[in-house]
Amino acid sequence: MTAYILRRLLQALPVFIGSTFLIYAMVFAIPGDPILRMFGDRTPTDATLAALQAKYHLDQPFLVRYLLYMGDVFRGDLGTTFQGQSVNEILMRTFPNTLRLAILAVAIDLVVGVTVGLVAGLRKGKIFDNVTLLIGLVLISMPVFVLAFVAQWFFGIQLGIFRATVGPGAPWGDLILPAIVLAALNFAFTMRLTRASVIETNAQDFVRMAYGKGLRSERVVPVHILRNSLIPVTTNIAANFGILIVGATVTEGIFNVPGVGNELFKAINRHDSPEVVSIVTVLVIIYVLVNLGIDLLYGVLDPRIRYVKK
Amino acid sequence: MAIAALALAGCAGTGGGGGATTGIVTVSSNEPENPLIPANTNEVGGGLILNNIMSGLVYYNADGSVELDDAASIESDDNQNWTITLRDGLKFSDGTPVTAESYVKAWQWGASDPENLNQWWFGYAIPFAGFSDDGGDDTLALNVVDDKTFTVELAQPQADFSLALGYTVFFPLPDSFYDDPAAFGESPIGNGPYKVAEDGWIHDESITLEPNPEYTGPRTAQNGGVKMVFYATQEAAYADLLSDNLDIIQQVPSNALGTYKDDLGDRAVDQPAAIFQSFTMQGELPHFGYDEEGTLRRAAISHAINREEITDVIFQGTRTPATDFTSPVIDGYSTDIEGADVLTYDPEKAVELWNEANAISPWDGQFGLAYNADGGHQEWVDATVNSIKNVLGIDAVGVPYPDFAGLRTEVNNSTITSAFRTGWQFDYPGMYNILGALYLSGSGSNDAHYDNPDYDALIAQGAQAGSVDEANDYFHQAEALLFRDLPAIPLWYGAVNAGYSTAVDNVQYGWDSWPILYKVTKEG
Numbered sequence: 001m002t003a004y005i006l007r008r009l010l011q012a013l014p015v016f017i018g019s020t021f022l023i024y025a026m027v028f029a030i031p032g033d034p035i036l037r038m039f040g041d042r043t044p045t046d047a048t049l050a051a052l053q054a055k056y057h058l059d060q061p062f063l064v065r066y067l068l069y070m071g072d073v074f075r076g077d078l079g080t081t082f083q084g085q086s087v088n089e090i091l092m093r094t095f096p097n098t099l100r101l102a103i104l105a106v107a108i109d110l111v112v113g114v115t116v117g118l119v120a121g122l123r124k125g126k127i128f129d130n131v132t133l134l135i136g137l138v139l140i141s142m143p144v145f146v147l148a149f150v151a152q153w154f155f156g157i158q159l160g161i162f163r164a165t166v167g168p169g170a171p172w173g174d175l176i177l178p179a180i181v182l183a184a185l186n187f188a189f190t191m192r193l194t195r196a197s198v199i200e201t202n203a204q205d206f207v208r209m210a211y212g213k214g215l216r217s218e219r220v221v222p223v224h225i226l227r228n229s230l231i232p233v234t235t236n237i238a239a240n241f242g243i244l245i246v247g248a249t250v251t252e253g254i255f256n257v258p259g260v261g262n263e264l265f266k267a268i269n270r271h272d273s274p275e276v277v278s279i280v281t282v283l284v285i286i287y288v289l290v291n292l293g294i295d296l297l298y299g300v301l302d303p304r305i306r307y308v309k310k
Numbered sequence: 311m312a313i314a315a316l317a318l319a320g321c322a323g324t325g326g327g328g329g330a331t332t333g334i335v336t337v338s339s340n341e342p343e344n345p346l347i348p349a350n351t352n353e354v355g356g357g358l359i360l361n362n363i364m365s366g367l368v369y370y371n372a373d374g375s376v377e378l379d380d381a382a383s384i385e386s387d388d389n390q391n392w393t394i395t396l397r398d399g400l401k402f403s404d405g406t407p408v409t410a411e412s413y414v415k416a417w418q419w420g421a422s423d424p425e426n427l428n429q430w431w432f433g434y435a436i437p438f439a440g441f442s443d444d445g446g447d448d449t450l451a452l453n454v455v456d457d458k459t460f461t462v463e464l465a466q467p468q469a470d471f472s473l474a475l476g477y478t479v480f481f482p483l484p485d486s487f488y489d490d491p492a493a494f495g496e497s498p499i500g501n502g503p504y505k506v507a508e509d510g511w512i513h514d515e516s517i518t519l520e521p522n523p524e525y526t527g528p529r530t531a532q533n534g535g536v537k538m539v540f541y542a543t544q545e546a547a548y549a550d551l552l553s554d555n556l557d558i559i560q561q562v563p564s565n566a567l568g569t570y571k572d573d574l575g576d577r578a579v580d581q582p583a584a585i586f587q588s589f590t591m592q593g594e595l596p597h598f599g600y601d602e603e604g605t606l607r608r609a610a611i612s613h614a615i616n617r618e619e620i621t622d623v624i625f626q627g628t629r630t631p632a633t634d635f636t637s638p639v640i641d642g643y644s645t646d647i648e649g650a651d652v653l654t655y656d657p658e659k660a661v662e663l664w665n666e667a668n669a670i671s672p673w674d675g676q677f678g679l680a681y682n683a684d685g686g687h688q689e690w691v692d693a694t695v696n697s698i699k700n701v702l703g704i705d706a707v708g709v710p711y712p713d714f715a716g717l718r719t720e721v722n723n724s725t726i727t728s729a730f731r732t733g734w735q736f737d738y739p740g741m742y743n744i745l746g747a748l749y750l751s752g753s754g755s756n757d758a759h760y761d762n763p764d765y766d767a768l769i770a771q772g773a774q775a776g777s778v779d780e781a782n783d784y785f786h787q788a789e790a791l792l793f794r795d796l797p798a799i800p801l802w803y804g805a806v807n808a809g810y811s812t813a814v815d816n817v818q819y820g821w822d823s824w825p826i827l828y829k830v831t832k833e834g
Contacts, residue, residue, distance in 0.1 A: 030712070253543050
């Protein structure tokens with residue numbers, strides 16, 4: 001088991017180097033000089049242009065810039081933005097907010113999606129099943145910004161139940177509304193997967209056996225049906241968590257969440273290559289780790305697919 | 311002289327510190343893009359902070375008129391050698407005195423290093439004697455006479471020198487700045503009506519300012535402090551305004567321009583801004599050179615644009631069709647400059663001029679208008695080229711660039727092969743700011759590559775004139791040349807479309823589009 005985890009972690013290294021190189025090359029390939037952007041319609045003097053290009057290594061060839069950057073990264077320094085802020089600090093500041101938003105969204109998705117899916121699966125074809133199917137379809141076909149704007153306008157501005165945007169310090173309470181929006185996007189998947197899985201498990205021999213030996217449904221449903229139905233749902237939710245923690249740019253923008261997605265969006269607009277590359281690289285690493293976590297989770301939930309040494 | 315009037319207005323205000331009300335005013339803004347140092351701040355997020363925690367020699371009223379702030383007088387006999395005297399009792403928020411040296415050293419530092427984003431100001435926006443593009447220590451011809459007096463020598467006379475002195479780059483710095491400029495950029499110390507509250511700057515979230523008890527000038531804070539909240543989108547700020555989580559916004563998002571006056575009632579603000587929008591054709595563009603053919607074609611294009619309709623339909627009346635090369639809030643703005651009728655929509659005249667040009671050299675190809683696709687310009691560019699296409703019967707298209715940096719790079723390298731959108735937001739409310747920067751031959755920002763000795767001479771005469779009014783006469787004559795040659799095609803002026811909540815009173819927006827925060831009152 002340890003050897004397996006170690007090998008998976010080692011595999012992350014080429015992914016890391018490859019992704020930084022690709023991202024660095026892509027940011028490099030965006031046409032336009034970020035220094036000129038800083039001056040708007042004014043044009044800096046040649047001396048200023050040269051001095052700033054040298055300061056940010058923009059006058060160096062691509063490979064030199066990449067190696068300079070990687071040298072810093074291996075020393076634990078993710079670089080500084082054009083503003084002179086350390087990218088390490090930016091990530092430490094923004095990532096916790098995105099993480100908390102993702103945890104909240106996944107929790108809402110899990111509780112509501114699994115509950116609704118379970119009930120719908122147990123009452124297949126009944127009115128509850130059909131109504132929730134319809135709601136799921138509506139939510140899944142709505143673009144995120146529509147859902148986010150409508151939720152903000154209705155719950156934030158008209159009813160005033162939630163704060164329209166996330167306030168100072170991003171308290172948990174303010175994160176609930178954007179988390180609901182993010183959860184709603186995945187709700188249909190969770191609900192339908194749970195439902196299908198519950199229906200399948202419900203027809204299995206061991207469930208009939210459980211009922212047959214006189215167990216009451218309060219025991220059979222959570223222990224026998226639900227646990228065995230949750231494997232595909234877990235993968236789906238964990239994958240969604242992986243997507244959410246690398247930043248929900250649109251939702252974070254609308255609700256002004258001071259998170260990673262928001263920061264990345266601003267950095268791309270500034271052509272801030274050190275910041276863009278560093279943030280994306282860290283996100284790639286996180287994504288790789290989350291996927292490793294998902295694979296290990298399989299084994300915990302289902303001993304039959306636990307990793308065995310050959 | 312105008313300067314005498316300035317000196318009269320320069321009586322010190324009444325006591326600093328807390329004002330009439332105690333509430334903390336919240337206002338939408340952006341995270342500063344650069345360290346908070348005057349010589350390095352050239353964008354609005356940092357600029358709004360510095361303007362409130364620092365004071366210059368002068369400040370601007372809402373209408374753009376100038377009042378003395380730190381200065382007791384700004385005097386010159388020849389507009390070239392200036393003597394500046396400071397008021398008594400000026401202090402930075404750390405208690406150290408503001409002296410002539412605080413100003414002189416700050417300006418020398420700003421001009422010393424080409425890495426400073428505003429270094430060019432000391433040589434190009436205002437021509438200081440001794441300035442060098444490459445920087446260097448103490449190059450400017452500034453001289454400290456005593457604690458309260460210093461002199462400035464300019465490379466050439468500049469009538470509106472005192473008008474420019476309210477700009478960010480001319481703020482003084484305390485001694486502690488030079489020990490560690492980087493640390494200062496994180497927690498700046500100023501001499502303005504406010505100071506940054508302890509731990510007040512939470513990056514990417516907000517910055518809180520509190521009244522500066524050391525401030526004794528005319529801009530005394532009338533509230534208990536200001537909190538600038540940073541928003542990634544204007545939509546989010548507007549949602550917070552509507553739900554009473556925010557007091558003042560700086561700009562209504564474009565999707566609410568049609569409804570914000572209904573949403574806000576008499577709390578909606580719509581006033582002209584010091585923003586001039588245009589598009590520019592470089593002199594090298596085929597068929598559009600500064601010769602007879604090019605001049606005819608430039609005028610034909612200008613006559614072919616229906617500015618009234620585009621500002622009404624696309625901008626819902628929030629832009630005003632241009633009548634000159636400045637802005638309605640700039641001293642010297644005019645609607646009747648000779649040749650300004652080239653801005654009227656006149657399809658017949660346009661076709662006539664275009665055909666005259668065709669007689670010199672037949673038209674071929676396509677008229678392109680380049681814009682950056684990330685700035686919400688597509689709608690008006692499409693409307694403008696359609697207007698040109700329909701009137702002149704030629705192929706005209708918008709040419710999108712992915713972003714602003716890409717567009718500016720091609721303009722700067724003169725590799726652009728079409729017309730391109732240009733704009734100017736004034737740094738100080740004087741005509742020289744735009745006329746000197748954009749159309750003087752050899753000026754760095756002369757994107758049009760306009761080169762006209764007569765124009766240069768008129769601008770020089772205006773700069774040397776005895777008063778701002780006299781100067782503006784020369785500038786108007788220079789504008790008449792611009793209308794003849796059209797290095798840029800004026801389109802319209804920008805506007806301040808903003809608003810505020812029911813919790814605040816006395817909200818005014820200045821000529822520079824910024825809310826005048828020290829005047830705002832809010833009950834605690």
